[in-house]
Amino acid sequence: MSTVEVVTSIDIHGGILVGDDGSPASRQAVRWAAGLAGRLGAPLHVVRSWAISSxxxxxxxxxGYVPPLTDFEQAVLDRLRADVDSLELPEGTDLQLHVLHGPAGRRLVEASEHAEMLVVGTRGAGGFLGLRMGSTADQVMRHAHCPVVVVPVPGADDPDDLDTQLLGRG
Structure with a gap:
């Protein structure tokens, strides 16, 4: 019986690495990173991590048929490609898409070893209401091997609205 292998790491050398989970914050981070990559003439590596549950x-x-992990990986790549295509990034962006099996924070930190910069959004798709910074952003800020930029989403966190939501009055 053969072993199914999925990608758990990438070896990039230079360029800008950006994490994308499909959330509004990560979409903003990809847009920002693409603009910077274009101005610098650097490749843009967009990474989405995944698990069977996501x-x-x-x-x-x-x-009745459970496909191999490689089929799930292809489905994640297809979704990432569609999500990035919908952003209408600047023409000529040297864009490279990567999907990595495993936890987002760990995979981004590992991939950052030879990147020029790592870009993430403030919060991802799995965040808890009211948090200003998500766990992935926090983890990469603490452990990345390169400079990290955390891109905020303007107007996404109205403090008064968050208080109302947290107190259950919204």
């Missing part, structure tokens, strides 16, 4: 359902998943 992966889109592969086309090969039919009644």
């Amino acid at each position: 992966a889109p359902r592969p086309a090969t998943a039919t009644g």
Whole structure:
């Protein structure tokens, strides 16, 4: 029986690395990083990490059949490609898409070893209401091997609205 291998690491040399989980904050981070990469003439590496629980359902998943992990990985890559295409990034962006199996913070820190910069949004798709900084952003700020930029989403966190939501009055 053969072993199914999925990608858990990438070896990039230079360029800007940006984490994307499909959230509004990560979409803003990709836009910002693409603008900077274009101005610098640097490649842009967009990374999405995944687990079975977060992966889109592969086309090969039919009644009673659980597809191999590589099919899930392809489904994640397809979704990432569609999400990035919808951003309408500047023409000529040297764009490279990567999907990595495993926890986002760990995979981004590992991939940052030879990057010029790592860019993330303030909060991702799995954040808790009211947090100003997500766990992935916090982890990469503490452990990345290169400079980190955390891109805020303007107007996304109205403090009065958050208080109302947290107190259950919204």
